[in-house]
Amino acid sequence: MTIPFFPPDLFAADRDTLLDCLYEVGTDPEQKFILGRRTAELEQALREITGAADVIACGSGTGALTLAVHALRIGPGDEVIVPAFCCQPVASTVANLGATPVFADVDPWTMVMDPEDTERLVSERTRAIMPAHVFSVMADMPKLNSVARRHGLAVIEDAAVAQGAVLDGVPAGRWGDPGVFSFFQVKAFGTAGEGGVVLTDKPDLARAVRMLRNHGQDGTHRFLHHRIGYNSRFDEVIAAFQLKRLPGFADRLERRARIAEYYGERFAPLRDRGVQAPPSGRNGRCYYVYSLLVDRREDLRAYLSERGVGTHVYYPVPLPRQPAFAAHATAGRTWPNAERAGLRNLAIPIWPHLTDAQVEFIASSVCEFFE
Numbered sequence: 495m496t497i498p499f500f501p502p503d504l505f506a507a508d509r510d511t512l513l514d515c516l517y518e519v520g521t522d523p524e525q526k527f528i529l530g531r532r533t534a535e536l537e538q539a540l541r542e543i544t545g546a547a548d549v550i551a552c553g554s555g556t557g558a559l560t561l562a563v564h565a566l567r568i569g570p571g572d573e574v575i576v577p578a579f580c581c582q583p584v585a586s587t588v589a590n591l592g593a594t595p596v597f598a599d600v601d602p603w604t605m606v607m608d609p610e611d612t613e614r615l616v617s618e619r620t621r622a623i624m625p626a627h628v629f630s631v632m633a634d635m636p637k638l639n640s641v642a643r644r645h646g647l648a649v650i651e652d653a654a655v656a657q658g659a660v661l662d663g664v665p666a667g668r669w670g671d672p673g674v675f676s677f678f679q680v681k682a683f684g685t686a687g688e689g690g691v692v693l694t695d696k697p698d699l700a701r702a703v704r705m706l707r708n709h710g711q712d713g714t715h716r717f718l719h720h721r722i723g724y725n726s727r728f729d730e731v732i733a734a735f736q737l738k739r740l741p742g743f744a745d746r747l748e749r750r751a752r753i754a755e756y757y758g759e760r761f762a763p764l765r766d767r768g769v770q771a772p773p774s775g776r777n778g779r780c781y782y783v784y785s786l787l788v789d790r791r792e793d794l795r796a797y798l799s800e801r802g803v804g805t806h807v808y809y810p811v812p813l814p815r816q817p818a819f820a821a822h823a824t825a826g827r828t829w830p831n832a833e834r835a836g837l838r839n840l841a842i843p844i845w846p847h848l849t850d851a852q853v854e855f856i857a858s859s860v861c862e863f864f865e
């Protein structure tokens with residue numbers, strides 16, 4: 495059995511659907527390929543599902559974060575506290591606007607931003623915090639939001655990987671204002687291309703994001719530029735495709751959660767062998783990726799590879815240790831938990847279309863390594 499980590503058949507069941515969408519948009523007399531009625535319909539559907547007053551579709555998750563940071567008028571002289579163990583956009587979107595990303599360490603087990611370290615980093619210049627949900631676990635939003643409230647900071651919730659997750663009854667993307675989802679292929683509601691959204695309850699913020707995504711225009715007056723903006727527009731074929739995939743989304747999430755439950759049971763006995771599985775349960779869980787923390791990671795990885803089980807290592811080098819952020823890595827500061835997470839995490843497949851036999855094979859292969 496060979497199970498690649500990044501499956502080539504992720505959208506196999508939807509191939510005909512995608513071709514239909516392409517034909518439908520391509521032959522529509524409207525000939526509108528971006529920001530048309532299908533994009534508006536997808537935005538409306540996501541408003542209804544999440545309860546957000548507004549959802550604005552844009553070019554990607556990174557685009558959504560950029561528009562959110564920009565719409566909050568964060569710029570030179572401002573600081574935004576971001577997780578040290580994460581993908582680049584949490585820091586690059588801040589730095590690209592001339593502001594300073596300040597890196598907080600993460601929880602050693604769940605690998606999400608540590609609220610205590612976040613609070614220690616608040617300065618007179620801090621304007622916002624940008625927690626991101628990571629792998630299977632939502633960030634500790636109740637604590638992070640109270641840090642933000644105490645210091646009068648905005649919370650930009652990077653829910654790129656956590657669409658559909660719910661913590662204490664509140665959906666991911668709705669704990670911060672703004673919140674952001676990504677539709678990059680491997681994300682929970684991933685697609686066969688690019689896309690993302692900004693969620694907000696604030697009319698002013700929504701208006702700013704809407705303008706910024708299309709060169710500062712208001713959507714009515716062509717070539718009237720209220721602000722200096724971007725091209726971060728949404729594709730109509732992708733909108734049509736996502737609308738067709740939306741009804742199956744809950745089932746795909748449920749399948750991921752069930753696989754995670756099964757993994758959790760199989761891996762619990764490995765705790766004293768240097769293997770930490772993600773915390774189990776459903777509250778605040780997203781199961782975008784299932785990442786184990788393993789002392790003998792490289793050995794386990796090689797063993798699984800020999801057995802045909804693909805794995806993936808996320809963020810081996812923390813953001814503040816990257817050459818790109820050398821100027822932002824405060825001298826003398828260290829991020830021990832981010833470093834350790836980079837050395838120990840090993841993601842195993844958790845795709846919703848895996849068969850039960852494949853899931854069992856993956857779990858057994860991990861367990862056999864420790865026998």
Ligand SMILES: *Cc1c(COP(=O)(O)O)cnc(C)c1O
Pocket residue numbers: 554555556557580581583584626627652654655676677678689690
């Ligand atoms: C994927 C991701 C993004 C960026 O989304 P894109 O759609 O790939 O631009 C931002 N933040 C996190 C945490 C992500 O995982």
